[in-house]
Amino acid sequence: MNIPNFPDVTQLAVPFFLLAMLIEIAFIKFRKSKGEFETNDTLTSLIMGAGSVISGLVFGFISFGFAMWVWQFRLFDLGISPIVGVLAFIADDLRYYWYHRFAHRIRWVWAEHINHHSSQHYNLSTALRQSWTGNFTGKFILLAPLVLLGVHPAFLAFIYGFNLVYQFWIHTEAIDKMPRWFEAVMNTPSHHRVHHATNPRYLDANYAGTLIIWDKMFGTFVPELQEDRPRYGIVRNISTFNPLKVAFHEWIAMFKDAFQPGLTPNQRFQYLWRPPGWSHDGTRKGSDQLKAEYVGRNSEAAGMPGLPETIE
Amino acid sequence: MPLELFAILVPLGIALIVLVVHYSGLSKKALLRDGAHAIDLLLEDYGAEKSTGSSILTIDNRAAFIELESGDRLGLVETMGDRFVTRILNHNDLGEYAFNNDNILSVKYHDFTHPAGTYKFGNDNIVSRVADWLKNLKEEK
Numbered sequence: 283m284n285i286p287n288f289p290d291v292t293q294l295a296v297p298f299f300l301l302a303m304l305i306e307i308a309f310i311k312f313r314k315s316k317g318e319f320e321t322n323d324t325l326t327s328l329i330m331g332a333g334s335v336i337s338g339l340v341f342g343f344i345s346f347g348f349a350m351w352v353w354q355f356r357l358f359d360l361g362i363s364p365i366v367g368v369l370a371f372i373a374d375d376l377r378y379y380w381y382h383r384f385a386h387r388i389r390w391v392w393a394e395h396i397n398h399h400s401s402q403h404y405n406l407s408t409a410l411r412q413s414w415t416g417n418f419t420g421k422f423i424l425l426a427p428l429v430l431l432g433v434h435p436a437f438l439a440f441i442y443g444f445n446l447v448y449q450f451w452i453h454t455e456a457i458d459k460m461p462r463w464f465e466a467v468m469n470t471p472s473h474h475r476v477h478h479a480t481n482p483r484y485l486d487a488n489y490a491g492t493l494i495i496w497d498k499m500f501g502t503f504v505p506e507l508q509e510d511r512p513r514y515g516i517v518r519n520i521s522t523f524n525p526l527k528v529a530f531h532e533w534i535a536m537f538k539d540a541f542q543p544g545l546t547p548n549q550r551f552q553y554l555w556r557p558p559g560w561s562h563d564g565t566r567k568g569s570d571q572l573k574a575e576y577v578g579r580n581s582e583a584a585g586m587p588g589l590p591e592t593i594e
Numbered sequence: 595m596p597l598e599l600f601a602i603l604v605p606l607g608i609a610l611i612v613l614v615v616h617y618s619g620l621s622k623k624a625l626l627r628d629g630a631h632a633i634d635l636l637l638e639d640y641g642a643e644k645s646t647g648s649s650i651l652t653i654d655n656r657a658a659f660i661e662l663e664s665g666d667r668l669g670l671v672e673t674m675g676d677r678f679v680t681r682i683l684n685h686n687d688l689g690e691y692a693f694n695n696d697n698i699l700s701v702k703y704h705d706f707t708h709p710a711g712t713y714k715f716g717n718d719n720i721v722s723r724v725a726d727w728l729k730n731l732k733e734e735k
Contacts, residue, residue: 320675321621328608402677521708
């Protein structure tokens with residue numbers, strides 16, 4: 283089978299990533315731009331990034347193999363051209379939005395994605411704190427529609443690289459807001475800070491990769507507020523810089539929950555597919571409950587973006 | 595990019611960035627100012643909890659145990675780099691614990707990313723208060 287050869291955009295961008303981090307550090311140090319770095323946190327994030335690349339090299343055949351298998355059933359062959367590239371980029375960004383939304387609302391996928399959120403910092407190194415286990419969740423199934431429509435898997439992988447590179451620069455506090463027209467259409471540092479925040483109003487918001495319009499279309503957009511500055515991390519922050527623990531802690535916690543004694547098969551299954559925070563006995567809190575509790579304590583915030591109108 | 599070049603660039607790049615961060619003076623270590631600070635941090639993460647206002651700091655100001663109104667839970671705040679990690683502990687979270695003669699408490703937690711902690715307190719009275727809190731927590735069902 284003839285597979286077109288495209289460069290790996292994210293690998294080519296590595297020198298740019300390094301340079302951009304040095305510039306961000308310089309701006310924080312000498313220009314007093316907003317942002318914080320911590321040695322161990324940065325090291326962990328960068329090791330997670332390197333591990334993610336290695337994982338992709340070793341296990342990438344799983345998702346690419348699936349996409350190539352689907353390719354034989356394609357309805358069309360759109361070929362490789364700039365216009366197909368642009369349209370596929372936009373369609374793939376929509377695919378990313380839904381993957382990302384599932385990743386926050388289905389614990390099975392959250393188990394691989396959580397490590398990207400596991401730092402309490404928000405700087406360019408956080409962008410590189412990536413999953414090691416993404417090829418094992420089955421998320422590659424979401425590639426099927428575009429492949430069936432005739433976008434070659436190799437072209438799709440090439441295009442997705444640009445999406446990932448775009449998402450790098452938005453992981454910073456050094457940039458406050460972009461011009462209004464840009465903020466209206468594109469994902470920006472401000473929008474993505476909201477996504478990384480654990481403040482109740484910001485939970486489960488702004489899933490966009492490149493275009494923020496998806497969140498606005500599907501009702502998950504929440505703007506960043508000056509009066510509620512984002513606090514980064516996860517609801518129950520991890521207490522380790524060990525990359526192995528960062529990579530696997532949620533998988534271990536999830537399977538520990540699912541295999542605890544005394545559960546029905548349905549309850550075990552629910553620990554895998556229900557949102558993070560779900561428990562069979564109701565002793566834990568998910569994002570909906572945390573939002574409702576927040577409104578209970580701050581009634582003036584009821585109905586604001588990201589928060590319920592009333593307490594259920 | 596050739597894999598060989600990539601394999602050299604990545605470790606060197608990581609080392610460069612980490613050294614720059616470390617020697618830039620940007621990397622700080624967090625400390626708890628006082629008990630009230632610890633309570634504020636805990637309640638920021640767990641807004642539905644209510645503290646009795648009573649907290650006990652370690653001698654190095656890197657951890658604090660916080661009494662909660664609920665009685666069957668205990669708050670814990672610990673530093674991690676320049677940040678803090680908070681926990682609401684119940685009897686299921688607490689493993690074995692022991693005090694030694696130097697007012698040092700060693701605790702094991704049922705927590706994969708925070709399996710154990712060692713805490714040094716100022717004097718015997720403080721230690722006995724922490725011991726009471728942990729004993730109560732352990733006995734809660």
